[in-house]
Amino acid sequence: MTDARPTETRLRIAKFGIGAVVRHRIYPFRGIVFDVDPVFDNTEDWWLAIPEEARPRKDQPFYHLLAENAETEYVAYVSEQNLVPDTSGESLRHAGIPEMFERDPGGTYRMRDRTAN
Template sequence: MTDPRMRTAKFGLGDVVRHRIYPFRGIVFDVDPIFDNTEEWWLAIPEEVRPRKDQPFYHLLAENAETEYVAYVSEQNLVPDTSGEALRHAGIAEVFERDATGIYRIRDRHPN
């Protein structure tokens, strides 16, 4: 039986996104159909901007002007990044390869 709270994710693995409010962008490397982090994490977000739990949440290899990090972001706070600029996050090369058109694809993990 399908959980009625689940819906199709708007973004997929390898999609480059940016935060709707905060100045960072990143690449999706995992998706949770609904919130799957700690209650403590969720409550630490100021109530006036706290996202709903009943939506996809994305694990991002994220970066801003100063640093690179892993972010966990609700779908309501993400928009597509259409800049076409390559990401610099050091973890990307381990998971993705960028093709000639600028699209990030999951690396083939099969041994040669």
């Protein structure tokens, strides 16, 4: 006899919101959150390319970041378990930020209003 109950998925509330400045807990990069997936939503090939010992769980929020390290700027997709708040107060230099965000006098990044004129 098989269990006919639907598989239960537990969604967690994302720890970081849009505009949060975060850094990776292991690798030397930081970035700004521009989108959040409540659970893993990338390709299986992407997930399997991560070494098994470092592979994150899929049942957690994943963040799209405008990311940067000392050498370059890029877009990153990172699990919540691998992010911590960036409390440095340093501005981010990513070229995509001015298009998506504005920074208030207190240093907080907010999404730009994208309504049509």
